[in-house]
Amino acid sequence: MQRHIRVLAWIPLVIGAIALTAANRPAPDSPQYTTDGRLQLPQNYREWVFLSSGLGMTYGPIGTGHVMFDNVFVNPSAYRSFLDTGRWPDKTVLVLEARGAESKGSINRDGHFQGEIMAIETHVKDEKRFPRQWAFFGFRGTATVSEPAAEPAATCYTCHEPNGAVDTTFVQFYPTLIPIARAKGTFKTTP
């Protein structure tokens, strides 16, 4: 009987050890880099949390380029933190996937549906790594390793920083996050 109790006493210890190990490990969806500082494309970003889609969204001059859909995904650990605080935590990764807009395929007779990937861009918060806390990385074609981070003078920064509703990000276009940011007082009304 005493031996039985001793055996049972081990169980919480084992579970505790597993939990401690998990707590000290970075979230599995944290940004990963190559040794020369490029971002590795998160392999399963399509299983991350979807924030929204747009079609043909343009912030600059109208009518340039092919009309595309954009889908935005965020890593689940950052999403959960945003739900609690209305802020993006360190190690947030936003992935913007641009896809061609198709029409009149299969039984579809009007409107647009999504085709192949045309480009992938990411917006990453890594406070100690980047001088402006956030950085932008683009991926060419089907590359799984990004180009070098955009230069600090690039337009991605100069547009996102003044215009992003929450911490340089375009939460104003993510309908499920708007009420959270407003409730937490982190939503900045932009021009």
Added chain:
Amino acid sequence: MQRHIRVLAWIPLVIGAIALTAANRPAPDSPQYTTDGRLQLPQNYREWVFLSSGLGMTYGPIGTGHVMFDNVFVNPSAYRSFLDTGRWPDKTVLVLEARGAESKGSINRDGHFQGEIMAIETHVKDEKRFPRQWAFFGFRGTATVSEPAAEPAATCYTCHEPNGAVDTTFVQFYPTLIPIARAKGTFKTTP
């Protein structure tokens, strides 16, 4: 020493018992019904796996109604099964969320972004419950309980059954699933 070995021998038993309990429980993202057979809106479907978006997609006559975005999500357990088999397992839940298409908000100057929810429709596979294996449930406004399942003669069935590329579902519009279904031989080329 012998006692030590006996203690360690317990650990796989405990883990095995936990795993067995989990295996016998229905997936937490399985469809849930009211006692009168209506579907309960999955509370966290926005955290499910996103399949695709369209804008103004019409299968019927062109030019009717307000142009809307549609976002499609699937429960994660069904998604994982589809990746392995190219088929939808029992208890698949597809959620179609229609949202208004907004334009010229914030710094956006062209194109469309997503606004408020206009309608939610679901397509549910529950082989023993539905005579046609699948059923459609719509939700009015902000309701969290559906209307009764669509009648078997409804157009949702008569359109999805002949035209859905995989098992009455419109996989032909879900770009990440098309190559999987083709590789598994489950993709049916439709008109």
